Amino acid sequence: MISFSNISWYLASATNTLLLFMVLLVFVPEIVNRFNISIIILSSILFTFADVVKNGTSFVLITIVIFYMLRKSKRKKLFKLSIFLLDLLITISTQSIASYIVFNLLKITFSPALIESVVISLLISLLNWILAIGLVLIIRYLINKFYISDELIQWIILLSLTIITASYIGLVLTSRYLKVQLTYLKLTTAILFLIIAFITIGASFFIYGHIKKIQADAELKTIENTNLYIQELERKNEDLRGLKHDYKNLLLSLEATIKDDNNTEAIKKINAYTSTNSVNTKIEDSGLYSIDDELIRGIIVTKLVTAKNKNIETHFEIADSVNFANSNSVEITRILGILFDNAIEATIKSEKPILDFALISYDDSIEFIIKNSVSPNQKIDINNIYTSGFSTKKNHSGLGLANIKRIVDSNSNYYLNTSFKNGIFEVILTILEVK
Amino acid sequence: MLLNIILCEDDKNLLMYYRLIIKNYIKDHPQYDISFPIYSQNPREVESYLDTPPEGINFFILDIEFHDSQTRGLDLAEKIRKLSSIDKIVFLTSYDQFAKMTYERKLQSFDYITKDIGLTNIEKRIDDDLNSTVNELLENDDQPVKFSYSIGPREYKVDLDDIDYFEASDSHKISFHTKDSIEQFQGSLTALESKYENLFRVHKSILINPNNFEELDKHKHKVIFKDGKNCDISRRRVSALIRYIVST
Numbered sequence: 001m002i003s004f005s006n007i008s009w010y011l012a013s014a015t016n017t018l019l020l021f022m023v024l025l026v027f028v029p030e031i032v033n034r035f036n037i038s039i040i041i042l043s044s045i046l047f048t049f050a051d052v053v054k055n056g057t058s059f060v061l062i063t064i065v066i067f068y069m070l071r072k073s074k075r076k077k078l079f080k081l082s083i084f085l086l087d088l089l090i091t092i093s094t095q096s097i098a099s100y101i102v103f104n105l106l107k108i109t110f111s112p113a114l115i116e117s118v119v120i121s122l123l124i125s126l127l128n129w130i131l132a133i134g135l136v137l138i139i140r141y142l143i144n145k146f147y148i149s150d151e152l153i154q155w156i157i158l159l160s161l162t163i164i165t166a167s168y169i170g171l172v173l174t175s176r177y178l179k180v181q182l183t184y185l186k187l188t189t190a191i192l193f194l195i196i197a198f199i200t201i202g203a204s205f206f207i208y209g210h211i212k213k214i215q216a217d218a219e220l221k222t223i224e225n226t227n228l229y230i231q232e233l234e235r236k237n238e239d240l241r242g243l244k245h246d247y248k249n250l251l252l253s254l255e256a257t258i259k260d261d262n263n264t265e266a267i268k269k270i271n272a273y274t275s276t277n278s279v280n281t282k283i284e285d286s287g288l289y290s291i292d293d294e295l296i297r298g299i300i301v302t303k304l305v306t307a308k309n310k311n312i313e314t315h316f317e318i319a320d321s322v323n324f325a326n327s328n329s330v331e332i333t334r335i336l337g338i339l340f341d342n343a344i345e346a347t348i349k350s351e352k353p354i355l356d357f358a359l360i361s362y363d364d365s366i367e368f369i370i371k372n373s374v375s376p377n378q379k380i381d382i383n384n385i386y387t388s389g390f391s392t393k394k395n396h397s398g399l400g401l402a403n404i405k406r407i408v409d410s411n412s413n414y415y416l417n418t419s420f421k422n423g424i425f426e427v428i429l430t431i432l433e434v435k
Numbered sequence: 436m437l438l439n440i441i442l443c444e445d446d447k448n449l450l451m452y453y454r455l456i457i458k459n460y461i462k463d464h465p466q467y468d469i470s471f472p473i474y475s476q477n478p479r480e481v482e483s484y485l486d487t488p489p490e491g492i493n494f495f496i497l498d499i500e501f502h503d504s505q506t507r508g509l510d511l512a513e514k515i516r517k518l519s520s521i522d523k524i525v526f527l528t529s530y531d532q533f534a535k536m537t538y539e540r541k542l543q544s545f546d547y548i549t550k551d552i553g554l555t556n557i558e559k560r561i562d563d564d565l566n567s568t569v570n571e572l573l574e575n576d577d578q579p580v581k582f583s584y585s586i587g588p589r590e591y592k593v594d595l596d597d598i599d600y601f602e603a604s605d606s607h608k609i610s611f612h613t614k615d616s617i618e619q620f621q622g623s624l625t626a627l628e629s630k631y632e633n634l635f636r637v638h639k640s641i642l643i644n645p646n647n648f649e650e651l652d653k654h655k656h657k658v659i660f661k662d663g664k665n666c667d668i669s670r671r672r673v674s675a676l677i678r679y680i681v682s683t
Contacts, residue, residue, distance in 0.1 A: 248529040249446060252550050256448040271553050317534035358536035365587045369536055382617060383664045408619075412607050415586050419616030428540070432587045 008121035010048050015125040016091060017044040017062060019132055023087045024066060026136050027143075028080075031069050039065060078154050085161040090135050091128075092168060096189050098127035104186060150214060153207050160203040168192050234287075287318040291359070295329040296336070300357070303340035312344065312353040319361035327366070327431060331407050336368060338400040339427055343372035346425065350375040364433045371426045380420045437491030438467065438572065440565075442474040443481050443511070444527070445501045450476055453496065453527070456558050460565055467569055478506040485518060492521060494568055496561070499528040512542045520592065523568050527557070582631070584611075584620035591620075599647050599660040601627060603640040614662040635679055637668040648680060 021040040025032050043065050047058035063084075070080045102124050171188050255270045288304070291297035300316070307314050324332075340355075347353040356371040374380065386405040408414040408429075417428040440457055444450040454474045461469050470491075473484050478501050495515060499508035512524050524542060529550035538544050545568070548560045582595040597613045603624050604610055610619045624642055628634055634642045637658055647660045653673065657665045668676065 248550060252529070252554070253446045253448045255554055256446075256452040271555075315535075317537050319534075319537065356536060358534065358540070360537045360540055362541075362587070362589070367540065369540065371536070382615060383612065385617075409604055409608075412605065415608070415619040415621075416610075417616070417618045419618075421615045430586050 008118040011118065012121045012125055013048045013051065013058070014044050016095060016128070017047055017058065019129055020062060020087060020091045023090055023132060023136050024083065026140060027083045027087070028070065028073050028075070031073055036069050039069070078151070078158055082154070082158045082161055085158070085165045086139070089161065089165045089168065090132055092172065093192055094128050094131035094135060096192065097131055098124045100186060100189050101127060150210065153210055156203055156206055160199045164195055164199055167195055287320065288316065290320055291318060291322060293324040293329045295333045296324060299333045299336050299340070303344065307344055307355045310344065310348055312347055312355045315356045317358040319359055322359060322361045322366055331411070332431070335404050335407055335429060338404055339370045342400060343370050343425070346374050346378065347372040349378065366431050368429045369426065371424055374423055374425050376423060380425060382418060382420050385418065438469045438494055438569065439489060439491050440469065440471045440494045440496070441481055441484060442496045443478055444498045445476050447476060450474060452554065453561070456561050460562060478508070478511055481511055482506065482514070485514060488518070492523070492572060493519070494523045494565070496525045496527055499526055509538065512544065516542050525564055584622065586620050595631065595644065596646050598644050599662065599664050600641055600643040600666045601634070602666065612664060614664070635676065637672045637676055639669065641666055645680065645683065651676065
């Protein structure tokens with residue numbers, strides 16, 4: 001005769017198996033079809049009885065069915081394995097939590113002989129399902145939001161899942177074997193959460209670090225590509241310049257020839273043509289990317305871009321192979337930053353904003369020249385320009401230039417040359433090589 | 436005063452055209468002593484001219500790229516600058532990768548004319564450059580005292596009377612102040628004082644050029660110069676400066 005306790009046990013087992021399959025379907029929706037659904041329902045019922053024959057058989061059978069169903073999914077094996085483990089973990093842990101709630105929190109006692117046991121069983125299953133569905137929804141949301149295609153990270157997740165699941169199953173089986181399952185339910189659940197918490201935190205840190213590394217690598221790659229692109233552009237520029245040079249010479253030579261014949265019409269035409277923009281468009285070649293000091297290159301490129309964005313006419317000359325080996329690039333960058341900022345600020349107020357820069361290399365020294373046009377009504381008292389508190393700007397502390405003076409004064413190999421002639425403000429910073 | 440003009444341009448038509456500009460200039464200014472020893476398509480000829488330079492100031496008009504030659508105008512200019520710091524160099528070229536500021540600073544080139552501006556404008560620029568050179572040479576016949584200073588191994592020159600005062604920044608660095616510039620160089624005030632006796636010490640770190648002295652502000656302890664610039668004077672040196680100014 002079938003006792004109520006047996007019925008409740010079968011019911012619980014069947015709903016559990018069904019839940020296991022359902023969770024799987026939520027994570028791998030592409031395997032949902034009529035055939036698989038039929039298999040799921042059939043197995044849920046049949047496997048329950050398999051355990052009657054020999055305890056544990058159902059688990060093996062379920063595993064086989066799951067992987068049979070998953071074989072058609074095109075996802076990575078890694079993913080399938082992780083999902084399987086996750087599925088197990090979710091269903092087993094929610095089952096524990098549900099039992100814990102029913103027995104310990106609601107203080108319901110279990111009496112195998114009564115029909116109540118069937119009700120309790122159903123109650124636990126219901127709770128189990130609710131908890132599992134909630135958990136699955138959260139996890140699915142997290143997966144969709146933070147899906148990482150990096151293989152290493154997927155392995156780490158799989159490993160964490162394996163450890164958690166295995167330790168949990170181990171825990172449950174041990175307590176079942178020692179017939180203390182109900183007594184230690186609370187403890188097992190607590191241990192489970194501790195394990196999950198530790199592994200999740202550990203794995204998260206590792207994954208975070210690894211993601212940073214991936215991002216850094218990607219950034220490096222982009223920079224590399226940009227540099228390649230710039231080199232290519234500079235090479236093209238070079239070709240174009242050569243062509244333009246020959247062409248201009250030819251035109252001019254032609255003009256000189258015709259001048260002898262007094263063919264004024266032709267001269268006019270050529271003259272008009274040589275002075276049009278199509279021939280005179282300036283091809284900028286800054287050679288900026290040949291600067292090997294990244295700080296110094298950085299400040300020059302940044303300020304050049306700033307000036308261009310403000311529609312300032314720029315002319316930059318960069319010597320090839322400048323040796324910055326013994327220079328203090330932090331100090332140089334600070335000085336250049338202040339000088340560029342002042343120059344840009346001053347020149348945008350002038351009628352024709354111009355910013356010129358040259359980096360000159362000598363055998364034993366380097367020189368930076370920064371020149372800018374200044375508005376004609378702007379007065380610059382060159383006498384006091386480097387005095388602290390002096391500024392040509394209103395409401396401005398003038399600390400910038402005083403800072404430059406401080407840096408230059410504290411380095412016996414730095415020389416500063418400042419001039420303001422014919423509406424052009426010019427600063428030359430010479431840095432001698434220290435022997 | 437003697438001015439020698441040297442012209443080097445590899446395009447024959449242009450060479451002839453520039454030659455005409457210079458010939459006209461010489462014809463229009465018979466009062467100056469100008470010779471035109473070389474016009475050539477070949478930079479080698481300019482090099483051999485440099486081996487035995489005649490008397491006078493040289494005025495070079497150089498293209499930067501020469502088609503059939505290894506020598507570049509820039510190499511030539513460097514050689515010229517090594518031989519003389521007062522010769523004038525004008526680049527006349529369509530080479531627009533030219534680092535104008537760099538060579539102005541490195542070679543102290545006098546002018547840089549781009550060929551895009553057209554023949555008429557080129558003619559005008561050459562005339563202007565020759566005029567200002569001639570004017571400078573005429574002025575220099577008065578022989579103003581030059582002050583030479585160095586930054587590293589490179590030497591620069593400036594008229595001493597453009598300088599208002601010298602100020603020591605630290606033990607090895609001095610800056611001089613002119614009407615429109617401040618320049619730093621290596622040196623010590625003591626060495627300057629003994630080399631240029633005319634300079635007068637008004638402060639432990641300041642030497643002034645009395646030729647540019649305008650007045651003394653006794654209240655603020657400032658020396659004021661002809662161009663309106665000023666510098667500090669120490670209390671103890673006030674009476675000495677007054678005596679010095681009165682005596683000269």
